[in-house]
Amino acid sequence: MPSPALSTAKAGPRIKEIHITPIAIVDPPLLNAAGLHAPYALRTVVELVTDDNISGISEIPGNRAIDEALAASRPLLIGRDVFQLNDIRQVLESNFGRETAAERGLTPWDQRKLVHIFSAIEVACLDIIGKVVGRPVVDLLGGRMRDRVPFAAYLFYKYEGAGGELGFGTDPEAAGWAAARQAEALDPAGIVAQAKAMCHEFGFQSIKLKGGVFEPQQEVDAMFALYEAFGPDVPLRVDPNALWTVETAIRYGRMMEPILEYLEDPVRGQANMAEVRRAVKTPLATNMCTTSFADIPNSIVLGSEDIILSDHHFWGGLRASMTLAGICETFGRGLSMHSNSHLGISLAAMVHLGAALPQLPYALDTHYPWQSDEIITAGRFTFEDGAVAVPQEPGLGVELDRQALANLHECYLACGLTKRDDEIEMQKKQPGWTFQAVRW
Ligand SMILES: O=C([O-])C(=O)C[C@H](O)[C@@H](O)C(=O)[O-]
Numbered sequence: 001m002p003s004p005a006l007s008t009a010k011a012g013p014r015i016k017e018i019h020i021t022p023i024a025i026v027d028p029p030l031l032n033a034a035g036l037h038a039p040y041a042l043r044t045v046v047e048l049v050t051d052d053n054i055s056g057i058s059e060i061p062g063n064r065a066i067d068e069a070l071a072a073s074r075p076l077l078i079g080r081d082v083f084q085l086n087d088i089r090q091v092l093e094s095n096f097g098r099e100t101a102a103e104r105g106l107t108p109w110d111q112r113k114l115v116h117i118f119s120a121i122e123v124a125c126l127d128i129i130g131k132v133v134g135r136p137v138v139d140l141l142g143g144r145m146r147d148r149v150p151f152a153a154y155l156f157y158k159y160e161g162a163g164g165e166l167g168f169g170t171d172p173e174a175a176g177w178a179a180a181r182q183a184e185a186l187d188p189a190g191i192v193a194q195a196k197a198m199c200h201e202f203g204f205q206s207i208k209l210k211g212g213v214f215e216p217q218q219e220v221d222a223m224f225a226l227y228e229a230f231g232p233d234v235p236l237r238v239d240p241n242a243l244w245t246v247e248t249a250i251r252y253g254r255m256m257e258p259i260l261e262y263l264e265d266p267v268r269g270q271a272n273m274a275e276v277r278r279a280v281k282t283p284l285a286t287n288m289c290t291t292s293f294a295d296i297p298n299s300i301v302l303g304s305e306d307i308i309l310s311d312h313h314f315w316g317g318l319r320a321s322m323t324l325a326g327i328c329e330t331f332g333r334g335l336s337m338h339s340n341s342h343l344g345i346s347l348a349a350m351v352h353l354g355a356a357l358p359q360l361p362y363a364l365d366t367h368y369p370w371q372s373d374e375i376i377t378a379g380r381f382t383f384e385d386g387a388v389a390v391p392q393e394p395g396l397g398v399e400l401d402r403q404a405l406a407n408l409h410e411c412y413l414a415c416g417l418t419k420r421d422d423e424i425e426m427q428k429k430q431p432g433w434t435f436q437a438v439r440w
């Protein structure tokens with residue numbers, strides 16, 4: 001039941017049903033510091049239905065333990081007014097308790113439960129609120145600062161193939177980006193070819209390489225090859241996901257000073273990041289060392305990064321990300337956005353947030369070009385000159401494709417995965433390979 005309370009002029013719609021649907025989406029064999037992407041990436045689609053039958057949706061990274069915790073919080077949420085997001089947050093927080101950095105884990109992605117749960121519920125509630133008041137989510141975040149949100153080309157070293165071993169895999173007839181998406185890319189030439197195909201298809205004007213796969217010189221060579229191919233007007237970033245030592249990061253960071261827009265998570269931990277930041281002129285960005293509000297005071301004291309890469313799935317929702325934007329502005333930090341393999345519900349939420357942020361100096365990360373599935377009725381989002389137009393319709397502006405949801409849920413049941421584990425996947429290619437928190 002709702003906490004007794006606080007009188008409101010008019011009670012909003014109340015949550016009547018919560019549907020939690022795990023899905024598996026085709027994901028290519030992308031390499032990263034933690035190993036290799038499995039043939040399917042897991043996502044969970046959440047739908048809230050109100051007592052007056054308004055539906056609101058959201059999408060979060062898939063993980064059975066998080067889904068179970070979300071299901072267990074149903075009794076706390078049923079009956080609550082979707083407008084009372086502060087109350088909902090407090091109820092969830094007192095149920096789960098605050099989560100620590102240790103619970104986040106050492107992987108590039110966040111393993112905490114509450115941040116995901118709050119994100120799932122908040123975004124779906126905002127979708128409903130938007131429909132009730134007839135305004136897009138961006139207007140609930142303070143209003144649009146731009147009509148189009150720019151994204152960056154997100155390159156990966158990868159093995160050949162498109163993923164999806166259950167039958168949706170590689171298409172030998174593919175051309176253009178569809179072909180490049182399934183091509184092997186294990187050296188600088190492969191990375192440049194991938195970048196050209198992706199930028200040609202989507203019009204991206206900034207480029208990020210996911211590093212932490214090969215020894216640093218090889219990845220630095222790839223960055224110089226990209227610089228050579230695209231010239232000085234295309235901002236470049238590389239992200240070794242904290243696998244480098246401070247010494248390595250200073251050495252290679254200095255080498256790349258003339259060509260990088262920013263260097264993302266070269267080392268692990270705020271103190272190490274601060275040391276590198278003092279020695280290298282290029283701005284440092286992070287989605288690994290400052291990952292929660294509890295990390296902010298130390299970030300400011302130490303000076304661990306220039307740019308925080310928020311992610312509404314990991315920071316507890318869109319409004320929390322707006323709060324983070326205010327903190328960043330106060331303390332002179334830039335703010336941009338991190339991503340993971342995702343579909344259009346997450347992309348819509350990212351676009352609304354990106355449109356509402358007061359400053360947007362950097363093109364945002366997205367994995368979207370790597371995916372081929374979709375669960376929204378309008379089909380896949382289009383990019384023009386690397387940017388996505390902000391949906392104008394009330395709420396998120398996307399509707400659930402129920403048939404696609406059912407198919408992708410079937411795929412989840414058939415693929416047997418219950419959480420992301422890139423190390424196990426890598427061991428299938430390289431027996432004995434183990435994840436190391438710091439490698440070079
Ligand atoms: O910027 C990042 O750290 C990421 O995008 C993390 C992701 O998990 C990425 O490494 C991936 O998809 O393999």
Ligand SMILES: [Mg+2]
Binds near residue numbers: 241265
């Ligand atoms: Mg990163």
